[in-house]
Amino acid sequence: xxxxxxxxxxxxxxxxxxxxxxxxxxxxxxxxxxxxxxxxxxxxxxxxxxxxxxxxxxxxxxxxxxxxxxxxxxxxxxxxxxxxxxxxxxxxxxxxxxxxxxxxxxxxxxxxxxxxxxxxxxxxxxxxxxxxxxxxxxxxxxxxxxxxxxxxxxxxxxxxxxxxxxxxxxxxxxxxxxxxxxxxxxxxxxxxxxxxxxxxxxxxxxx
Amino acid sequence: xxxxxxxxxxxxxxxxxxxxxxxxxxxxxxxxxxxxxxxxxxxxxxxxxxxxxxxxxxxxxxxxxxxxxxxxxxxxxxxxxxxxxxxxxxxxxxxxxxxxxxxxxxxxxxxxxxxxxxxxxxxxxxxxxxxxxxxxxxxxxxxxxxxxxxxxxxxxxxxxxxxxxxxxxxxxxxxxxxxxxxxxxxxxxxxxxxxxxxxxxxxxxxx
DNA sequence: GGCGTTGGATGCATGAATGTATCGGATACA
DNA sequence: TGTATCCGATACATTCATGCATCCAACGCC
Numbered sequence: 001x002x003x004x005x006x007x008x009x010x011x012x013x014x015x016x017x018x019x020x021x022x023x024x025x026x027x028x029x030x031x032x033x034x035x036x037x038x039x040x041x042x043x044x045x046x047x048x049x050x051x052x053x054x055x056x057x058x059x060x061x062x063x064x065x066x067x068x069x070x071x072x073x074x075x076x077x078x079x080x081x082x083x084x085x086x087x088x089x090x091x092x093x094x095x096x097x098x099x100x101x102x103x104x105x106x107x108x109x110x111x112x113x114x115x116x117x118x119x120x121x122x123x124x125x126x127x128x129x130x131x132x133x134x135x136x137x138x139x140x141x142x143x144x145x146x147x148x149x150x151x152x153x154x155x156x157x158x159x160x161x162x163x164x165x166x167x168x169x170x171x172x173x174x175x176x177x178x179x180x181x182x183x184x185x186x187x188x189x190x191x192x193x194x195x196x197x198x199x200x201x202x203x204x205x206x207x
Numbered sequence: 208x209x210x211x212x213x214x215x216x217x218x219x220x221x222x223x224x225x226x227x228x229x230x231x232x233x234x235x236x237x238x239x240x241x242x243x244x245x246x247x248x249x250x251x252x253x254x255x256x257x258x259x260x261x262x263x264x265x266x267x268x269x270x271x272x273x274x275x276x277x278x279x280x281x282x283x284x285x286x287x288x289x290x291x292x293x294x295x296x297x298x299x300x301x302x303x304x305x306x307x308x309x310x311x312x313x314x315x316x317x318x319x320x321x322x323x324x325x326x327x328x329x330x331x332x333x334x335x336x337x338x339x340x341x342x343x344x345x346x347x348x349x350x351x352x353x354x355x356x357x358x359x360x361x362x363x364x365x366x367x368x369x370x371x372x373x374x375x376x377x378x379x380x381x382x383x384x385x386x387x388x389x390x391x392x393x394x395x396x397x398x399x400x401x402x403x404x405x406x407x408x409x410x411x412x413x414x
Numbered sequence: 415g416g417c418g419t420t421g422g423a424t425g426c427a428t429g430a431a432t433g434t435a436t437c438g439g440a441t442a443c444a
Numbered sequence: 445t446g447t448a449t450c451c452g453a454t455a456c457a458t459t460c461a462t463g464c465a466t467c468c469a470a471c472g473c474c
Contacts, residue, residue, distance in 0.1 A: 011450065013441070033329055035242015038431060051452045054433075111328055118321055121387040122240055131388050158405050167402060173384040174377025180328040181338050195374060198365050198406055218420065220471070245461060258422045261463070 018056050020046045025067050030108035034064055034115040065126065068116045071109060072133040078102045080140040090148030096196050100189045103172055107183065110176050134169055141165040145200075152201065164200060171195040225263050227253045232274050237315035241271055241322040272333065275323045278316060279340040285309045287347040297355030303403050307396045310379055314390065317383050341376055348372040352407075359408070371407060378402040 024046030028037050039060055043053050057063045082098045104110075120127040142165040149161070158164045171192060179188040231253030235244050246267055250260050264270045289305045311317075327334040349372040356368070365371045378399060386395040 011441070013451070017452080031329075033242070033325060035240070035325075039433095040431070049453050050432085051454075053452095055451060111325075114321070114325055114328065117384060117387060118240060118318075118325055121318055121321065122238075127388045134388075158401060163401070166398070167405065170381025170385065170398075170402060171377060172381070174380040177324065177380040178377065180324060181334045181341075191373070191377075194365060194370070195377060198374065218471070220421070224422080246463095247461070256423050257462085258424075260422095262421060 014056070017046075017048060017052055021048065021053065021056060021063065022067050022070060025063055026071070026108070026112060029064070029067070029115060030111045033111070034060075034119065064116070064119070065129070068112070069129065071112070075102065075109070076133060076136040076140070079137055083140050083144040088147050088151060090144070090152045090200075092152070092197055092201055093193065095144065096193045097189075100192050104175070104179065104185060104188055104192065107179065107185065110180055114176070114180060137172075138162070138165040138169055141168050158199070167199045168196060171199060221263070224253075224255060224259055228255065228260065228263060228270065229274050229277060232270055233278070233315070233319065236271070236274070236322060237318045240318070241267075241326065271323070271326070272336070275319070276336065278319070279336075282309065282316070283340060283343040283347070286344055290347050290351040295354050295358060297351070297359045297407075299359075299404055299408055300400065302351065303400045304396075307399050311382070311386065311392060311395055311399065314386065314392065317387055321383070321387060344379075345369070345372040345376055348375050365406070374406045375403060378406060 021042065025042045028042050028045050032041075037060070039050060039053055042060075042063070043050050046052075053063075057066070079099060079102050082102055083095065116126075116130060120130045142161050145161045145164055158167050175188050175192040175195065178191070179185065182188075228249065232249045235249050235252050239248075244267070246260055247257060249267075249270070250257050253259075260270075264273070286306060286309050289309055290302065323333075323337065327337045349368050352368045352371055365374050382395050382399040382402065385398070386392065
């Protein structure tokens with residue numbers, strides 16, 4: 001952890017600069033990628049000097065980690081609230097629309113998240129954080145599916161509701177990859193909708 | 208492009224060192240990630256000095272690009288042959304097994320591929336190369352599905368055979384992400400099998 | 415096997431990023 | 445308003461990677 005006062009004295013100024021550094025870092029990381037960003041670039045973008053940085057963080061890695069947590073928490077909350085509302089029936093298209101609005105909101109977040117994935121893939125400690133985030137998303141989905149049980153059928157191949165939730169996250173990951181490459185957000189949204197429909201609804205209409 | 212002889216004279220030695228550099232680069236990139244690797248590290252791993260590197264490549268980026276093309280071609284070919292064989296009927300579990308054997312062969316390739324994705328996401332030129340690779344995979348899958356038409360039903364939500372092929376690749380991407388995080392190859396294989404089954408076969412058995 | 419060409423090794427100069435130590439100004443609290 | 449503390453700026457030393465220019469050895473071709 002960074003230095004910080006031993007306990008009290010949460011200086012107003014400090015939280016502001018910390019937030020500014022995180023915001024600037026998000027921009028810069030999204031634009032150039034974690035591996036190609038220097039500490040100084042972040043500081044320049046935020047309008048501070050390196051002294052400010054080292055006063056708040058120990059390394060770029062730590063900043064990156066903090067940044068991910070901050071944004072991931074935000075997203076997870078938004079998804080949860082987007083799914084928590086309305087009754088027991090599951091209107092798949094409507095629910096999908098609401099969720100994709102959040103999950104595929106901006107490409108910048110996907111870029112940063114994928115950078116973080118690459119990071120996590122080589123550090124089990126970091127991986128745990130990312131897995132937790134995914135678990136939160138899954139839980140939100142599973143909760144929603146559980147309330148819809150009996151109203152809507154699920155494919156048996158996926159096993160439990162938990163399996164279905166896993167599938168939803170996998171579909172999200174798959175569409176993310178495609179979106180990162182073709183930059184077509186609208187197409188990604190409809191495509192994710194189709195995928196989820198294929199996975200979650202009765203697919204008896206076949207050809 | 209790197210210097211290289213003006214035209215002829217493809218020195219035997221040259222191709223060998225180039226191949227050695229590429230192999231070493233694969234190891235090093237997989238282990239540390241593209242963003243954290245220096246030219247000298249690659250040279251050390253390959254047993255050459257930087258002079259050899261600059262004689263064969265102009266930059267780390269170019270080496271990385273060449274490395275990706277090399278491996279991607281290999282994989283695409285393997286997948287195509289794994290799917291081209293046997294008759295018109297589609298035995299999903301068997302086909303899936305054969306393909307996952309290739310696609311989820313080693314984690315190192317997935318690591319490098321994801322690094323490359325991050326790279327491509329910020330450079331449309333590079334993205335095109337990756338999209339071509341994915342298109343080749345899709346085509347192999349679509350060809351296989353086309354031959355199975357009439358023998359097996361496909362979900363209508365996915366639209367055409369091409370849509371189904373897209374879905375297969377998306378599932379692959381989704382499982383890749385999960386595998387990078389939990390490092391459980393066996394689980395990833397069975398999980399990919401379930402997903403593909405859910406996407407491609409008649410899901411009339413529901414609960 | 416000799417000779418001209420090519421490939422790779424070595425040494426050096428340059429630029430950039432990092433981390434730290436120190437200093438001046440802002441901030442919170444009495 | 446005064447003062448002790450904290451925060452961020454500046455300057456510096458150090459390390460590291462890069463790219464080039466030069467040199468020796470291996471190679472291909474006759």
